[in-house]
Amino acid sequence: MRYPDVIKATFLSRPNRFVAQVEVEGKVTVAHVKNTGRCRELLVPGAAVFLQQHHNPSRKTPFSLIAVQKGELLINMDSQAPNQVWDEALADGLYIPELGVADTIHREVTWGHSRLDFLVECGKRSAYMEVKGVTLEENRVVRFPDAPTERGVKHLHTLMEINQSGGMAYVVFIVQMEGAQYFTPNADMHPAFAQTLREASEQGVKILAYECHVEPDGLKVTKPVPIRLLEKNNI
Structure with missing residues (x-):
C-alpha cells in the first residue's frame, strides 16, 4: 500500500490520543494520529515522524501521522x-x-x-x-x-x-x-x-x-x- 504526499516532520507532543503536535518546516501544526493505542515508546518528543498531507479544507487537521523513526527502525503506526x-x-x-x-x-x-x-x-x-x-x-x-x-x-x-x-x-x-x-x-x-x-x-x-x-x-x-x-x- 502507498500513501500520497508524505513529508517528514518532528513530533512534539500528543495532547490526546487523536492528535499530535508536530513541527513541519519550522512551523508547529497538528496531525491526526492514525492509532489510538498508547504508543508511548514511539511518540517521544523529538522523534522523526512521517505525515500524509491532505488537501481537504474541511478537515480539522491538515496531516495524518503514519510512521515514526525509532532508532534504526522505521515503524508504520497506521492502525488501518x-x-x-x-x-x-x-x-x-x-x-x-x-x-x-x-x-x-x-x-x-x-x-x-x-x-x-x-x-x-x-x-x-x-x-x-x-x-x-x-x-x-x-x-x-x-x-x-x-x-x-x-x-x-x-x-x-x-x-x-x-x-x-x-x-x-x-x-x-x-x-x-x-x-x-x-x-x-x-x-x-x-x-x-x-x-x-x-x-x-x-x-x-x-x-x-x-x-x-x-x-x-x-x-x-x-x-x-x-x-x-x-x-x-x-x-
Missing part, C-alpha cells in the same frame, strides 16, 4: 494499514499454512453476533481471520497489545467458537516493522489476552505473524515471524 496490506498479500497469492492460496477474499464479515476482518475461500476450504497490528517492540521482540483490549479477547473467543463448530479460524498479527526476532503476547499489559491466545492455539485456532517492509510512504507484508506464546513479557 494491517487489514489493507493483509488483503493485498492474500490477493498477491500469499500461501497460508493449512489453507492455501486465496481464491476469494471477503472483508468485514459476520459470524453469529460478531464481526471479523476476513473470510477467505481457498478451493473447497474457507477460514475466518482476524487481523491485529503490532507496533510495540523492545530489542527486536514484538508484542501485542500495547494497551488492554477486551475487544481483542472477544475476537479470540469468536475464533474459538468457529473452530469448535468445525470451521477454520486464524488470528494474524501484522508486525508493522522489519527485523523482528519473534512475536509474543504482551502478558504484562493484558494477561487475559495472552492466556486466551494460548487457549485459542490449544483449541486449534491458527496463529500467524508476518513482518512488513516499511517505507515512509508505503507498507508491504514480507515474511513470517516466529511465535512464542509462553514467554514472560518484561516490558
